Amino acid sequence: xxxxxxxxxxxxxxxxxxxxxxxxxxxxxxxxxxxxxxxxxxxxxxxxxxxxxxxxxxxxxxxxxxxxxxxxxxxxxxxxxxxxxxxxxxxxxxxxxxxxxxxxxxxxxxxxxxxxxxxxxxxxxxxxxxxxxxxxxxxxxxxxxxxxxxxxxxxxxxxxxxxxxxxxxxxxxxxxxxxxxxxxxxxxxxxxxxxxxxxxxxxxxxxxxxxxxxxxxxxxxxxxxxxxxxxxxxxxxxxxxxxxxxxxxxxxxxxxxxxxxxxxxxxxxxxxxxxxxxxxxxxxxxxxxxxxxxxxxxxxxx
Numbered sequence: 001x002x003x004x005x006x007x008x009x010x011x012x013x014x015x016x017x018x019x020x021x022x023x024x025x026x027x028x029x030x031x032x033x034x035x036x037x038x039x040x041x042x043x044x045x046x047x048x049x050x051x052x053x054x055x056x057x058x059x060x061x062x063x064x065x066x067x068x069x070x071x072x073x074x075x076x077x078x079x080x081x082x083x084x085x086x087x088x089x090x091x092x093x094x095x096x097x098x099x100x101x102x103x104x105x106x107x108x109x110x111x112x113x114x115x116x117x118x119x120x121x122x123x124x125x126x127x128x129x130x131x132x133x134x135x136x137x138x139x140x141x142x143x144x145x146x147x148x149x150x151x152x153x154x155x156x157x158x159x160x161x162x163x164x165x166x167x168x169x170x171x172x173x174x175x176x177x178x179x180x181x182x183x184x185x186x187x188x189x190x191x192x193x194x195x196x197x198x199x200x201x202x203x204x205x206x207x208x209x210x211x212x213x214x215x216x217x218x219x220x221x222x223x224x225x226x227x228x229x230x231x232x233x234x235x236x237x238x239x240x241x242x243x244x245x246x247x248x249x250x251x252x253x254x255x256x257x258x259x260x261x262x263x264x265x266x267x268x269x270x271x272x273x274x275x276x277x278x279x280x281x282x283x284x285x286x287x288x289x290x291x292x293x294x295x296x297x298x299x300x301x302x
Contacts (some may be wrong), residue, residue: 007056007176009089016104024155118148
């Protein structure tokens with residue numbers, strides 16, 4: 001393989017909350033690196049997924065869903081999402097075919113109008129709609145922006161994802177292989193472990209709890225016999241009432257979070273895991289810069 005022909009580049013996945021960005025990223029990468037939930041604003045940091053072939057390397061950045069911020073954490077998430085648009089080789093603007101055009105899309109389109117980067121319109125969840133509706137959507141969105149490509153897919157079922165990957169590769173400039181071929185993300189294991197635990201809390205709680213949660217990994221260490229990995233983590237909430245909900249009656253909910261998390265963490269680490277979880281109240285942490293820094297939301301990284 002001659003070096004000159006190798007292509008590589010960075011691709012930002014942008015869209016309203018809940019359009020399927022993380023599902024798409026996990027489908028492409030072939031394993032779970034972005035957490036999935038039916039609750040909006042699940043992704044908080046930029047998650048980089050690396051997809052490597054013999055001819056190219058594509059680095060996908062899954063951004064937080066674009067929305068109007070309500071607190072400092074929200075501001076951080078918005079800055080993260082919009083800053084990536086200036087740094088990448090291609091933008092995938094993903095929409096949910098079932099929901100169609102929404103006010104959030106207007107907000108995103110305004111942000112996209114100011115960039116020179118090529119933009120693909122990716123219409124996700126096409127398995128949920130009639131083909132006639134798809135044509136209407138394409139016509140509607142075409143009027144707003146000049147898209148380099150318009151690609152309908154189902155990230156969940158995998159329909160048309162290969163074709164989209166092929167079109168993305170064609171758009172990539174010539175460049176080096178940034179990451180080793182077997183590396184699928186640039187995030188450290190600690191980050192992914194904390195996200196897997198947070199995902200389980202999101203699945204098992206409702207209302208105000210999910211968005212008030214941060215997970216801090218206190219320890220990941222292999223035992224001397226190398227057979228077992230000890231993981232200790234703290235689930236941080238904003239109020240005492242939330243602490244009670246996360247622990248559950250007789251500790252039942254926390255136990256279930258631990259059981260489900262351990263399964264995913266063992267798959268990730270390829271080892272047996274002993275998982276210990278604690279719950280701590282840190283009042284109003286989403287509005288405190290020092291807490292945001294402590295919990296891994298570091299603005300200077302972006």
